[in-house]
Amino acid sequence: MNTSRHPIQCLIPDYVLVEIAKQGDAEEREAALNTLAVSTTLRSARSQAEAARMAAGPAVVATQGLREPAVDRIIRDAKNTRDTGAPIVRKEGDPPVGDAAVDEAYDHFGHTWTFLFEVLARNSIDNAGMTLDGVVHYGKNVDNAFWDGDQMLFGDGSGTWFTRMTKSLTVAAHELGHGVIQCDGPLVYQGESGALNEHLADVFGVMVHQWLLGQTAEDADWLVGAEILAEGVQGRALRSMKDPGTAYDDPKLGKDRQPAHMKDLVITLEDNRGVHINSGIPNRAFYETAIALGGFSWERAGRIHYATLGHPQLRPNSDFRRFARLNHRVATQMYGANSTEADAVAHGWNAVGVEL
Ligand SMILES: [Zn+2]
Structure with a gap:
């Protein structure tokens, strides 16, 4: 299967993790290899999900456009597992829960949604009110954040090279940007078209940040x-x-x-x-x-x-x-x-x- 067409899109490139694995001590090497392993596993899960979706056909999207434009967020806590279906710990309208990663992801999703709506007149990632579904505390000490085609996944970081990924609005908006790019202009994630895909995600990332700060x-x-x-x-x-x-x-x-x-x-x-x-x-x-x-x-x-x-x-x-x-x-x-x-x-x- 061609994994470059429907890849997992990550924030921290593999070559940085490889560098860490080469330069680090035994413990650091293990952490870096662990993060690399996570992206590899996600890539193959993504390919399987895409295949299943294509087999199922485009049957279920018809009613989404009828929703009133309003942000709809759910944040899951994977509790350091890789369970992307982990229980929802905060949903739209819920007050802060006191877990920084949960509350940061919720807030960043809100800002990004509002930016898309107010600046670009776009109703969420798919322009049809898609729920913004985020998974925090994804894996153990994972030094990365991902868009897996359906969800945003945020690692806590190892603390050695990176901290928790939810600290950064540009990171969250970058990941959501990948979702928009996937819907509008499916730029193949390889070579110059892939670099354009990354570029556009960065543009979303910095614009949301600049807009929020004025x-x-x-x-x-x-x-x-x-x-x-x-x-x-x-x-x-x-x-x-x-x-x-x-x-x-x-x-x-x-x-x-x-x-x-x-x-x-x-x-x-x-x-x-x-x-x-x-x-x-x-x-x-x-x-x-x-x-x-x-x-x-x-x-x-x-x-x-x-x-x-x-x-x-x-x-x-x-x-x-x-x-x-x-x-x-x-x-x-x-x-x-x-x-x-x-x-x-x-x-x-x-x-x-x-x-x-
Ligand atoms: Zn990216």
Whole structure:
């Protein structure tokens, strides 16, 4: 089965975990290998779930569009198991339960839902009121967060390299972003189309964060996962959209490998051919566009990107250039041929060496 078409989408790439396994002591190696094993198991479970869904056919979605647009959240506590059907510990409207991971996930889901609804006029992940289903305390010391096609799973982190994943709104919004991307523009999770998938999830992540804080493009830090690095790790975040390649440089974690320009595009078989690596290039392009436009990233740059994601001509195997050209065409259609917006999009891609 082709696992790249319906993969599990994770926040922390395998190559970082492999680095930890190589550099760490016996205990650290075990923790890193444990997290790697979790993503491998999830990947195969995901493939099986996809196969079952395809076999069952598209019978059950008909009534979802009739729901009133309102956020609907459920948070499950896996209690350090890998049970994605664990009991629900907080559902929509319930007061805080006092468990930080539960309450953080609930709040981040709420902010992300409201962003999608108020800014993009979208009713949840599938635009049909889908329940946001999160699993916290997923596995034991798991240094990762995942979108498994139906749910968001959050590990507690080992405490050595990463802390609990729910600490970060950008992480939660990134994972929910994968859900939106899956529904609108199923970009194959491999090579440049996979890097675009990661890129768009990062765009959702930072935009929700900036929107909640009321930050302009100029004022924002453009970091993804600033809150999840464990104490003592040398770095600011997991990724920087403003300065790809500079987010961390740590003896055990290794160095941030993201390029910021096409001339540094990384050719590798690792990480589904660099989906978490080369996403630095479109990330930087988006940052450049947002800065050129000024103001709030979600108002123009974000809307153009969102419309590009939902565009019928976005191909599942789109590469950077194809996406960039469509992105520019969408800006032209939305704002006019020689508009500031279309020029800013062209400038963004030009700045990272993607020719339109
Ligand atoms: Zn991701």
